[in-house]
Amino acid sequence: xxxxxxxxxxxxxxxxxxxxxxxxxxxxxxxxxxxxxxxxxxxxxxxxxxxxxxxxxxxxxxxxxxxxxxxxxxxxxxxxxxxxxxxxxxxxxxxxxxxxxxxxxxxxxxxxxxxxxxxxxxxxxxxxxxxxxxxxxxxx
Amino acid sequence: xxxxxxxxxxxxxxxxxxxxxxxxxxxxxxxxxxxxxxxxxxxxxxxxxxxxxxxxxxxxxxxxxxxxxxxxxxx
Amino acid sequence: xxxxxxxxxxxxxxxxxxxxxxxxxxxxxxxxxxxxxxxxxxxxxxxxxxxxxxxxxxxxxxxxxxxxxxxxxxxxxxxxxxxxxxxxxxxxxxxxxxxxxxxxxxxxxxxxxxxxxxxxxxxxxxxxxxxxxxxxxxxxxxxxxxxxxxxxxxxxxxxxxxxxxxxxxxxxxxxxxxxxxxxxxxxxxxxxxxxxxxxxxxxxxxxxxxxxxxxxxxxxxxxxxx
Numbered sequence: 001x002x003x004x005x006x007x008x009x010x011x012x013x014x015x016x017x018x019x020x021x022x023x024x025x026x027x028x029x030x031x032x033x034x035x036x037x038x039x040x041x042x043x044x045x046x047x048x049x050x051x052x053x054x055x056x057x058x059x060x061x062x063x064x065x066x067x068x069x070x071x072x073x074x075x076x077x078x079x080x081x082x083x084x085x086x087x088x089x090x091x092x093x094x095x096x097x098x099x100x101x102x103x104x105x106x107x108x109x110x111x112x113x114x115x116x117x118x119x120x121x122x123x124x125x126x127x128x129x130x131x132x133x134x135x136x137x138x139x140x
Numbered sequence: 141x142x143x144x145x146x147x148x149x150x151x152x153x154x155x156x157x158x159x160x161x162x163x164x165x166x167x168x169x170x171x172x173x174x175x176x177x178x179x180x181x182x183x184x185x186x187x188x189x190x191x192x193x194x195x196x197x198x199x200x201x202x203x204x205x206x207x208x209x210x211x212x213x214x215x
Numbered sequence: 216x217x218x219x220x221x222x223x224x225x226x227x228x229x230x231x232x233x234x235x236x237x238x239x240x241x242x243x244x245x246x247x248x249x250x251x252x253x254x255x256x257x258x259x260x261x262x263x264x265x266x267x268x269x270x271x272x273x274x275x276x277x278x279x280x281x282x283x284x285x286x287x288x289x290x291x292x293x294x295x296x297x298x299x300x301x302x303x304x305x306x307x308x309x310x311x312x313x314x315x316x317x318x319x320x321x322x323x324x325x326x327x328x329x330x331x332x333x334x335x336x337x338x339x340x341x342x343x344x345x346x347x348x349x350x351x352x353x354x355x356x357x358x359x360x361x362x363x364x365x366x367x368x369x370x371x372x373x374x375x376x377x378x379x380x381x382x383x384x385x386x387x388x389x390x391x392x393x394x395x396x397x398x399x400x401x402x403x404x405x406x407x408x409x410x411x412x413x414x415x416x417x418x419x420x421x422x423x424x425x426x427x428x429x430x431x432x433x434x435x436x437x438x439x440x441x
Binding site for chain 3: 020022026029042043071085088089091096097103113129136138
């Protein structure tokens, strides 16, 4: 195998397959956060769009989220009214899901991880609720 | 020198690491523990812990998203 | 001179599953997904260009998170559970880098007389309560906000369930937010450090503090190793 082929195989593996060291991930995340700050005027946030998603679902069931104190804030109200495809935060969150999926497929590491026990379901439900509520109290 | 299997398939973080730590404590010196996982975090944090403890570690990818971690209790 | 030890793998006889010779190569699916991602980006840019950028940022975030197995939950949990601070130290590095960038942007706006960007939220008892509830939730659900999204993409059914209830909990929190605001948060101060300490002290002070925490975390991780 020529030296070039050897090195290019190594690079391909490093780019597509091998796990990045934590510190490298940290550098990328820090830089991405700065880009987000420049473009949106605030840092990386994941939990606020979850409120909109929940509010949109609540609307389907007849609730009026636009009356909630949370939505008296102008930015939040605007996002609620604009819908999913108009909300940058929602799109970004969707991107995170597909970015992770892309990473595992390119590394040929995709595998569906099914539920192993009832305990996991309880943990997921309780944990999810607590995270959603706790995030709101501490402002995301 | 025993070979002990630890099935951690389908376990949520941090269960594979905790189970590995407990199992390794029960083994005798010279035994090899084979941990079977499908959690991407575990394929990083289990070897990291084992190496920190000073044990020889090897990782083998069996198929997509499915790994064996070999840890030798050499002390 | 010591003989090189035979690999652990080769010394093991009881393992039945061997790496399948025809390991499925999912690269093709990955490339197909990449094409779909780009197409969706083009679609978004026709609605509003900024949306396409947020989409690509999200893709980049998800990609980096998964490839580095980054986990904010583990960063705060492992120092207590396993004594490891490698993720915590990585998080501190990320915060330090962001601090530099944020400060530059904020100071730039400040010195030009423009409003300073950034979310400065009231801090008080609600922050502590919310943080504790969130922390416990994240550890039992096996992932925090970004971790949940990342694992949904990796096809962990458990985290998909967690996401559904995360959304429900968020809506509930927003629904109750009025009560919290009126009864707990109302007098909490919103502290922007440069206003309190002045820019130089706030900036360098934060970096020094983060670096000190980094050193502390390093010590915590390795203090018991022989």
